[in-house]
Amino acid sequence: MRRSERLLYAANGVDLRVADVTTTDGGHVERPFIRTHRAAGAVVFHGGSVLLLWRHQLITDTWGWEIPLGEIGPGEEPEAAAARHVEEQTGWRPGPLLPLIRIRPAGDVADCDHLIFVAHEASPCAAPAGDEEDRRAEWMPMPRVQPLIDEQAITSATTSAALLHFLADLLQARASH
Numbered sequence: 652m653r654r655s656e657r658l659l660y661a662a663n664g665v666d667l668r669v670a671d672v673t674t675t676d677g678g679h680v681e682r683p684f685i686r687t688h689r690a691a692g693a694v695v696f697h698g699g700s701v702l703l704l705w706r707h708q709l710i711t712d713t714w715g716w717e718i719p720l721g722e723i724g725p726g727e728e729p730e731a732a733a734a735r736h737v738e739e740q741t742g743w744r745p746g747p748l749l750p751l752i753r754i755r756p757a758g759d760v761a762d763c764d765h766l767i768f769v770a771h772e773a774s775p776c777a778a779p780a781g782d783e784e785d786r787r788a789e790w791m792p793m794p795r796v797q798p799l800i801d802e803q804a805i806t807s808a809t810t811s812a813a814l815l816h817f818l819a820d821l822l823q824a825r826a827s828h
Contacts, residue, residue, distance in 0.1 A: 692720030746772030
């Protein structure tokens with residue numbers, strides 16, 4: 652149980668904090684953690700393919716495939732934020748969004764809360780915002796998703812969990828027909 656927490660550092664919407672935690676045996680430990688803003692994203696599926704971003708991650712200096720995802724703005728509904736991020740990052744407008752999964756990918760290290768939606772259609776819109784050198788959007792055939800995870804071309808916990816959950820839903824829907 653967390654008794655208290657104190658701020659160590661804050662910048663760019665991320666807080667580094669230390670929590671004073673009571674352990675199950677009655678002891679106390681200090682645990683550093685990161686407090687972040689909630690984020691929303693989407694698995695956009697159309698014509699047997701899923702819309703992914705090939706993106707460079709600065710911290711790990713790695714490239715990988717990810718679903719569109721970003722911060723939920725103040726007063727913004729999660730579904731609206733997910734649609735906005737799909738459009739801004741990929742240049743595609745998702746069809747109606749339905750809740751897919753809520754993910755907390757960083758466990759004890761951070762309080763990340765990712766709300767993921769699914770769209771079963773999309774239409775092209777404006778060009779993606781930002782520098783195209785750091786990412787590109789591509790329609791990936793669903794049979795490629797598992798091999799991309801196996802090859803570690805998809806390493807994001809949120810992307811992996813969302814895509815595997817979506818794939819399980821597809822398989823379950825096919826089995827029940």
